[in-house]
Every structure is written in C-alpha cells, then in structure tokens.
Amino acid sequence: MAETTPWLTETEQHAWRSFVRLHDKLVNRLAREVQAESGLSVADYGVLVHLTEVPDGRLRVLELAKALEWEKSRISHHIGRMAKRGLVVRDGCPSDGRAAFIVVTPAGREAIAAAAPRHVEAVRRLFINPLTPAELAMLAQISNRILDELEKECE
C-alpha cells in the first residue's frame, strides 16, 4: 500500500506543513501567555475545560482520554501531577474499587475561571481576529470534514 502511494505534491506538502506549524505555533504562544499568568499549562487547561463542562465535574479516565485525544498513559501521568497540585482528585469506582473517575476540585474550578479570560483573549487575538467570519466558518467545515473521516475509519 505505502509502496504505491504517490509522494505529496508541493501544494499538498505546503498545506500539511502549514497546518502543523500553525497548530504548534499557536499552542506555544498560548502556553507562554496563559501559563505565565495563571500557572496552568495548555494540557492542564484542556483537562479542566472538559471536567468543568460536565455535571458534577467528573469524568471517567477513558472518557477524558477520548475527549482530549490522549493516550491513556499520558492521562495517568498528567492527572497524577495535577492531583498533587490540588486541581483534581481521583475518585474510586464503587463497583470494582479502582480509581476510575477524575473530579475537578474547587481549587481546579478557581484556577480555570482565573485563566479563562486570558485564554479567550489570546485565542481571539491570535486565531479568530486574523480571519474573516467566512474563513473561520470554512476552517471549521474543513476540520469537521476530516474529523468525520477519521472517526469513520476508527469505528
């Protein structure tokens, strides 16, 4: 299969590299700007966003891994570090006694509430404002087109 795949054209390669570079550059800038002020890394912020959007601020480890697109081992390590800082706690699953849930703490809720305005300001300035509403809509549509294909392939 790989042997017969045509090499990327210059245009295709350019599109792919620009996409990856844009993501990495945005995330680095967000990291620098938001972390400097709030002490939350981009990863911390992502975990807290997902936890604070669900009832009781509580998700299964595997649900959180899926929402973040992280490998399970990365979640475990990261949650361990966030738990030490008091931002989340692990909560045992009553049916089998294992720690299967992650719950945001009041300190975690305070941390993301404090960081969110700065995060929103940076996303707006760096990502939203350079684009017209039509371009933003097109970007969302293109992203979702590829995501749909990826999700079909995974089933």
Added chain:
Amino acid sequence: MAETTPWLTETEQHAWRSFVRLHDKLVNRLAREVQAESGLSVADYGVLVHLTEVPDGRLRVLELAKALEWEKSRISHHIGRMAKRGLVVRDGCPSDGRAAFIVVTPAGREAIAAAAPRHVEAVRRLFINPLTPAELAMLAQISNRILDELEKECE
C-alpha cells in the same frame, strides 16, 4: 485587556476546538501508524525531516528549535534521546567549544527514508484525500494568514 475581551461565540469556539481536535487526532493517528512500523515518533520524524532537508544534514540547536516550534529544553531532551539511539549526533561549535550543532547520522537518514512512504501514505489518506483541491488550498491560505500575523506579533 483580558477583562474587556468578549467571550467566544459558539461558532468561534466550535472553530477553535475543531481545529485543535483535528490536529491532535491526526497526530495521534500518525503516531500510531508510523511509529508502529518504523519506530520513529512524530517528534523524531519532525527532527529528521528538518535535518535531512538542509545541506550537510546539520542545523544549529536554535535553528532546529525554531523550525519545530519547540522550547529549547524540549529540543535538548529529545536530541539526547535520539543521539542515544544513533539517529543524530551533537557537534561542537569550533568557536566556543559548546555542542551547538545537531547532525543527522547515516542511521538517521536510513530511518527516515524507511518511514517516509508510510508517513506520506497516512498524511494523504487522513488529511489530503478527504478534501477537494480547493478546500486544501483554502486551508493552506487560512493557515498562512494566521501564521503571518503570529510572526508579525513576535518581531
């Protein structure tokens, strides 16, 4: 400044999250598919791409960090691990004796040559094929529009 920034609209938030989710999902899929076969992680692959595209396969640490959008500490750690596997070597800077260059080894060149067809096949299948040529061109244009702004802001 942050205090007066309007919250993201639902459309804006959707565009931002789709973009981040798409990147993370693509990179995870590439990692699984390419690493399983070649033993190169996405990070290894990125380092080797940049080194094998320049004359002599040799870049200053800071040039490599900039090309990859990585923090300097991440580069140092990652290059250390790649050097242990024989994929790159550090090369001292004659003027001050510090190891300021990273050079790809013949083993590093072999590793990326072996991984590249699989990587290209995956990028084509997961990222290029779901889009029309017009959408791909639009995505590149949008990415570059934002990148230009980011680069202006950094100067």
